[in-house]
Amino acid sequence: MTFDDAFDTPGDALEPGPIGPDDPGAGASAGAEPDGYGPEGVEPDGIGPCQAGADGLDWADAGEDWPEVDGDVSAGPYGPFGPDEFDRVVEVAGLRAVMFAEQVAAIDRLRSVRIEQAGVAGRALSDVLDRSLRLELVAGLGITEHAAQELLTMTDALVHRYRGVFEVLSRAEVTEQHARVFVSVMDGIEPALAASLEGEAVGLAVAHPVGVFRRLLRKLVDQARVDTLAQRQERAVQARRVWVEQVGDGMAWVHLYAPAVEAHAIFDRATRMGKEWKKAEGESRSLDQVRADVLADLMIDGTVPEHPTGVRGIRASVVVTVPVLSLLDDEHAARADAAVVEGIGPIPIATARDLCGVARSWMRVLTHPETGMVLSVGRDSYEPPAALRKLVKWRADRCLAPGCSMPASRCEIDHTLAWSAGGETAAWNLGPLCKGHHIVKTHGDWDVRQRPGGVLEWESPTGRVYLVEPERRVPTFRPQPDTTPAPF
Numbered sequence: 001m002t003f004d005d006a007f008d009t010p011g012d013a014l015e016p017g018p019i020g021p022d023d024p025g026a027g028a029s030a031g032a033e034p035d036g037y038g039p040e041g042v043e044p045d046g047i048g049p050c051q052a053g054a055d056g057l058d059w060a061d062a063g064e065d066w067p068e069v070d071g072d073v074s075a076g077p078y079g080p081f082g083p084d085e086f087d088r089v090v091e092v093a094g095l096r097a098v099m100f101a102e103q104v105a106a107i108d109r110l111r112s113v114r115i116e117q118a119g120v121a122g123r124a125l126s127d128v129l130d131r132s133l134r135l136e137l138v139a140g141l142g143i144t145e146h147a148a149q150e151l152l153t154m155t156d157a158l159v160h161r162y163r164g165v166f167e168v169l170s171r172a173e174v175t176e177q178h179a180r181v182f183v184s185v186m187d188g189i190e191p192a193l194a195a196s197l198e199g200e201a202v203g204l205a206v207a208h209p210v211g212v213f214r215r216l217l218r219k220l221v222d223q224a225r226v227d228t229l230a231q232r233q234e235r236a237v238q239a240r241r242v243w244v245e246q247v248g249d250g251m252a253w254v255h256l257y258a259p260a261v262e263a264h265a266i267f268d269r270a271t272r273m274g275k276e277w278k279k280a281e282g283e284s285r286s287l288d289q290v291r292a293d294v295l296a297d298l299m300i301d302g303t304v305p306e307h308p309t310g311v312r313g314i315r316a317s318v319v320v321t322v323p324v325l326s327l328l329d330d331e332h333a334a335r336a337d338a339a340v341v342e343g344i345g346p347i348p349i350a351t352a353r354d355l356c357g358v359a360r361s362w363m364r365v366l367t368h369p370e371t372g373m374v375l376s377v378g379r380d381s382y383e384p385p386a387a388l389r390k391l392v393k394w395r396a397d398r399c400l401a402p403g404c405s406m407p408a409s410r411c412e413i414d415h416t417l418a419w420s421a422g423g424e425t426a427a428w429n430l431g432p433l434c435k436g437h438h439i440v441k442t443h444g445d446w447d448v449r450q451r452p453g454g455v456l457e458w459e460s461p462t463g464r465v466y467l468v469e470p471e472r473r474v475p476t477f478r479p480q481p482d483t484t485p486a487p488f
Contacts, residue, residue: 094172101170209403230348397471401437408432416450
């Protein structure tokens with residue numbers, strides 16, 4: 001049987017309807033298994049054959065059933081050697097996604113039956129019914145009340161509000177984690193806006209791993225709400241505060257609720273100071289520990305003479321990207337792309353104007369045709385000039401490893417084609433990688449190539465290829481015949 005045969009809507013997305021062993025009409029005859037619940041294993045289309053045994057999925061004999069490919073076998077979904085263990089990992093992940101979709105559909109059907117039965121008995125107590133269902137989930141699944149409530153929330157969201165996500169989940173095109181991120185973000189905004197963004201958001205979920213999807217979804221929402229961003233931030237900033245949370249063992253958390261720009265600047269400065277401290281001979285503290293000590297020193301003592309000179313001179317660095325004409329003209333700002341701070345997202349134009357007019361601690365990237373960008377120093381220098389480092393980090397915005405969200409400002413600059421192998425110090429051969437992924441690229445048997453526009457192509461040890469797009473592309477400027485003087 002195929003995976004579609006396991007459900008009541010072959011070839012289509014799962015539908016909440018009365019099926020399954022608890023439905024009185026589901027069985028065909030005495031001793032027959034209800035459709036979709038027999039001992040026969042499921043075989044998802046495009047996922048691979050398996051058999052369900054007493055101990056779970058049995059792959060022992062599956063290799064005999066893989067379809068033959070006419071012609072060049074390397075053109076098949078698994079290459080010339082058939083499926084490997086990583087293919088099994090991917091297949092099981094697909095099964096888990098589809099099973100989660102079926103689980104929430106079953107919970108919705110169960111709730112509908114309970115409500116119908118209560119109505120017949122004259123007891124339309126939906127709150128009591130929900131509590132009863134939640135208790136049964138706790139008892140039957142061995143989970144907490146909190147987890148059961150989350151499951152009910154996901155059921156309502158996926159089955160009734162975000163059908164697009166439910167459908168791609170039921171086809172294993174996204175994971176359960178994608179669905180949870182989607183619901184968490186979209187339930188936090190206006191329902192009408194969520195409905196208008198659903199299609200585009202589903203496309204992002206299908207195209208990107210969870211971490212990247214979360215960031216791009218928030219960016220999509222922020223861009224859609226940019227018209228009210230200044231008003232919303234003005235209200236939110238009124239709630240800024242600091243408070244202490246005791247956690248025992250003589251320890252406590254100090255929480256700061258503040259504008260995101262300032263919060264990231266604080267963390268950036270503490271990180272830079274911590275890294276400088278780590279260079280000291282005999283320093284054994286972790287970066288997290290040094291960061292905590294630095295912040296405590298600064299807040300308690302202010303200027304700390306005991307800090308090394310290199311540490312005391314460090315200031316915060318935050319990247320703000322803003323269309324230059326938006327700095328000059330309110331009408332242009334109203335119709336242009338929003339100003340963006342690295343690691344945060346859109347900010348009000350008034351805040352961007354303040355940042356672009358003050359301290360050197362802000363890197364200003366004006367998205368207006370400017371020539372004179374340093375794009376390459378060839379083989380003359382291994383270390384890229386400061387301007388080229390900033391350009392490469394600005395272009396990528398994040399570590400360019402698959403699924404990584406480490407801000408580029410905290411990454412190392414890597415030569416895609418190693419310097420020792422003849423690689424140039426040029427924009428088309430440089431990209432930011434966090435320390436961990438830099439090590440994996442160098443020593444982990446991955447092949448990494450840079451495509452035009454700063455796109456990195458990662459080929460894994462198993463031969464799979466993953467493309468990682470930078471956040472922005474470096475513009476190519478072509479002179480125009482227009483001789484109108486620039487407005488600045």
